[in-house]
Amino acid sequence: MSQLAKLQSDFQAYLMDDVKGAAFKAHMIDDEKVGAKKRLGIYVDAYRLRIIEALATTYPKLKALLGDDLFEITARAYIKQFPSKYRNMRWVGDKMQTHLEQTLSQHPIAVEMAAFEWALGLAFDAEDAPNFTLQDLAAILPEDWANLTFRFHPSYHLLPLQHNVVQIWNALDKEEIPPNALQTNAPCLIWRMDLNAHFRSLDTTEYAALQSIVEGASFGTLCEQLQENASEEDATIQAAQYLSGWLNDGLITKA
Amino acid sequence: MSNTQQLPHLTSPSLGFGLGLRTEHYHPILNSKFSESLKVDWFEVLSENYMVPGGKPLYFLDKIRENYPVVMHGVSLSIGSTTPLDADYLRDLRKLADRIQPAWISDHLCWTGVHGQNMHDLLPLPYTEETAKHVVERVGIVQDYLGRRILLENVSSYASYIDSTMTEWEFITEVAEQADCLLLLDVNNIYVSGYNHQFDAKVFIDGVPKNRVQQIHLAGHHNHGDYIIDTHDAPVIDPVWDLYEYAISRFGAVSTMIERDDHIPELAVLVEELQIARDIAAKSLEVAA
Numbered sequence: 014m015s016q017l018a019k020l021q022s023d024f025q026a027y028l029m030d031d032v033k034g035a036a037f038k039a040h041m042i043d044d045e046k047v048g049a050k051k052r053l054g055i056y057v058d059a060y061r062l063r064i065i066e067a068l069a070t071t072y073p074k075l076k077a078l079l080g081d082d083l084f085e086i087t088a089r090a091y092i093k094q095f096p097s098k099y100r101n102m103r104w105v106g107d108k109m110q111t112h113l114e115q116t117l118s119q120h121p122i123a124v125e126m127a128a129f130e131w132a133l134g135l136a137f138d139a140e141d142a143p144n145f146t147l148q149d150l151a152a153i154l155p156e157d158w159a160n161l162t163f164r165f166h167p168s169y170h171l172l173p174l175q176h177n178v179v180q181i182w183n184a185l186d187k188e189e190i191p192p193n194a195l196q197t198n199a200p201c202l203i204w205r206m207d208l209n210a211h212f213r214s215l216d217t218t219e220y221a222a223l224q225s226i227v228e229g230a231s232f233g234t235l236c237e238q239l240q241e242n243a244s245e246e247d248a249t250i251q252a253a254q255y256l257s258g259w260l261n262d263g264l265i266t267k268a
Numbered sequence: 269m270s271n272t273q274q275l276p277h278l279t280s281p282s283l284g285f286g287l288g289l290r291t292e293h294y295h296p297i298l299n300s301k302f303s304e305s306l307k308v309d310w311f312e313v314l315s316e317n318y319m320v321p322g323g324k325p326l327y328f329l330d331k332i333r334e335n336y337p338v339v340m341h342g343v344s345l346s347i348g349s350t351t352p353l354d355a356d357y358l359r360d361l362r363k364l365a366d367r368i369q370p371a372w373i374s375d376h377l378c379w380t381g382v383h384g385q386n387m388h389d390l391l392p393l394p395y396t397e398e399t400a401k402h403v404v405e406r407v408g409i410v411q412d413y414l415g416r417r418i419l420l421e422n423v424s425s426y427a428s429y430i431d432s433t434m435t436e437w438e439f440i441t442e443v444a445e446q447a448d449c450l451l452l453l454d455v456n457n458i459y460v461s462g463y464n465h466q467f468d469a470k471v472f473i474d475g476v477p478k479n480r481v482q483q484i485h486l487a488g489h490h491n492h493g494d495y496i497i498d499t500h501d502a503p504v505i506d507p508v509w510d511l512y513e514y515a516i517s518r519f520g521a522v523s524t525m526i527e528r529d530d531h532i533p534e535l536a537v538l539v540e541e542l543q544i545a546r547d548i549a550a551k552s553l554e555v556a557a
Contacts, residue, residue: 017399018350020431021382021391028387041427047464047494052427055497060387067388097386100344100357101316105388141322167321208324 027053028060029096064092064105071106071134075126077185090116103138106131122194125178129212132170132203136210139168142266149267150260159233163226163265168205171215171223175199179214206263218242222255232256278417279450279482279522283337283371284309285542285549286525287535294328296535298335307539308336310371312525315342318368319360326367333368339483339523340365341452344386345375345410347420348393348403351382358413365414372482374419374452377403377440394429395439400446407447419482420444421452422472424460424489424498436461437475444480451476453522454485455515459508460496473515481519486512486545487527501530503541509548516552524549 014022020040027034031053043049065088069076076084094115095108109127117123145163153161177195184191200220203212215223222235230238232252239248259265289297289311300306311332318325332338344357365373378390393399411417422440434442444451453476462469488502504512504526516522524545526538 015350015398015402016431017394017396017402018382020394020429021350021379024391025382025385025387028389040429040431042430049427052464052495055426055495056389056391059389063388097381097388098384099386100354101319102388103316103320138320138323138325141326168323205323208327 028057029093031057061089061092064097064102065089067102068106068109071103072109072127072130074182074185075109075123075130078123078126078181078191087113087116103134120194122176122178122181125174125176126182128172129174129178129182129201129203132172133210133212136168136170136203136205139166139205142167144263145260145265145267147257147260150256159231159236161232162229163232163259164268165227166204166264166266168203168210169227169264170203171220171227172201172203173220174201179212202264204262204264211262218251219255222252223259276479278479280371282521283339283523285546286310286312286339286523287538287542288341288525288527288529289313289329289332289338290528290532291325291328292532293535294332298328298331300535306535308542310337310339310523310525312339312341312527313368313370315340315361315364315373315375316344318364319357329368337371338368340368340370340373341421342373342375343388343390344380346380346386347375347377347406347410348379348399349382350379350402351384353406353409358410362414372419372450373414373416374421374483376423377420377443378423390423392423392425392427392429393439395432395434395436397433400439400442403443404447407443407449411447411449417448417450419450419452421454421485422457422461424454424457424464424496426464426495426497428465435467435472435475437472441475441477444477449480450482451480452483452485453481453515453519454487455512456485456487456489456504456508457498459511460489460498463491463496469511470514473511473518478519481515481522484512484515484519484522484524485527486524499530500527504544509544512545513548513552516549517556520556521549521553 023034023037027037038049038053041049041053065085068088068091079087091109091112094112097105099105110124110131113124113127175196175198177192177197177199179199179201181191200215201212202215203210225235225238236249236252239251243251287308297306313329318329342361376390379393380389380391381387407418420443422436440451458469458472462472486504486508487500488504490497490499526541528538
């Protein structure tokens with residue numbers, strides 16, 4: 014290892030743990046005015062504060078839910094457990110859900126809030142793709158409808174939530190007192206429309222319909238699937254309504 | 269004629285006076301363009317903020333690029349690190365450059381982590397021959413890959429190595445000349461580091477190669493008494509304006525911009541602050557002429 018490599022390795026070790034890495038201090042000029050420990054302390058603090066701030070930007074409602082103190086404790090433990098391997102601070106919080114499962118398992122609502130906010134972030138800057146429009150749909154020949162398949166926008170994400178996370182998020186967003194955490198089967202659709210991340214809760218039928226279409230089922234197969242609980246006519250109308258809603262929401266893109 | 273004046277002119281003509289592009293200002297920038305009331309000549313964007321797949325950041329960057337020259341400024345190249353250069357990062361950087369065609373690309377003369385980790389900070393380098401040689405080699409690789417000279421910026425620092433064998437300005441000069449790269453001189457950082465390490469900021473300015481300074485940064489900081497932390501959350505202070513005047517008298521017209529990363533005021537406030545830079549530069553150039 015070169016001298017430079019050793020210095021950098023020791024400096025980084027000091028930033029991670031200034032007690033274990035204390036020997037590195039000897040490489041720094043130790044003046045009377047400030048002192049090497051205080052000088053290095055500026056870097057030690059900045060490392061954590063910068064990432065805590067980035068995590069707070071990624072997880073604003075998780076922070077509101079946990080409160081400032083618990084969020085900071087959580088963030089500091091996270092930084093220790095999952096040091097950043099990313100060039101872009103944007104991705105630093107990617108293991109938060111795992112971290113909360115390990116450290117706050119008694120609060121599953123926090124785990125799901127992290128999953129929800131991470132998904133919102135992914136939708137925000139997911140790849141762009143041109144929307145499939147009603148005009149594109151009008152150009153489809155009647156005989157092709159049954160075999161028609163769809164491609165979903167890269168920002169599309171289905172989150173099978175087990176708690177009332179969306180209600181809590183909405184209340185926190187309005188700076189209102191959030192409802193108590195409740196267990197409920199509340200799948201959520203997250204995607205980007207008009208440059209902003211959107212979300213809405215889904216009933217189990219639409220959730221199943223979306224899952225089928227995403228997995229490559231055709232429009233005809235969707236109609237058949239919906240016939241399990243409805244007449245052929247009602248199932249076709251329901252499928253058409255879903256499709257129209259997905260198109261209006263900008264969920265479907267050109268193949 | 270002095271030796272310095274005989275050196276080839278490596279820098280591009282000044283773009284004028286710019287600002288760091290911040291999300292808070294997207295709408296005011298795009299709205300005011302049409303009334304032509306915005307006195308900002310160009311914008312600097314933080315490269316990493318736009319090295320994302322799509323969505324709002326790239327949408328607004330494309331819109332702003334339609335109306336203004338843009339330069340790219342990175343924080344994660346980690347040119348001084350002993351960990352190998354990150355090929356994925358360089359690929360994404362070049363992809364962004366291909367998309368927005370920046371006037372130039374810059375990053376910092378520092379390191380940000382080793383062993384595959386990123387500390388997300390601009391960490392200081394020991395100023396030694398070994399470090400200079402290492403950095404020069406890496407700048408060469410980056411410049412070959414990007415097909416252009418890059419600019420390296422002097423960082424604010426709070427600690428210095430007993431291992432250093434030269435001053436910061438000697439180190440910068442050696443790297444710039446050996447690697448044949450350009451410089452982004454942060455006048456505030458010179459002031460901050462000068463205060464923290466007790467050197468004369470003017471000696472620093474006099475010590476860097478005149479023909480390689482392509483851009484100047486200005487910013488505010490927080491003075492803790494015994495030391496200064498470079499926070500970019502306040503207006504530029506008078507002693508930094510004085511240093512700026514001194515720098516312009518030495519380097520001539522150089523693209524100048526103000527960085528504000530926290531406590532970001534309304535765009536008009538920064539445009540007003542930029543006017544101070546315009547006035548100082550005009551005065552300094554007039555005196556020099």
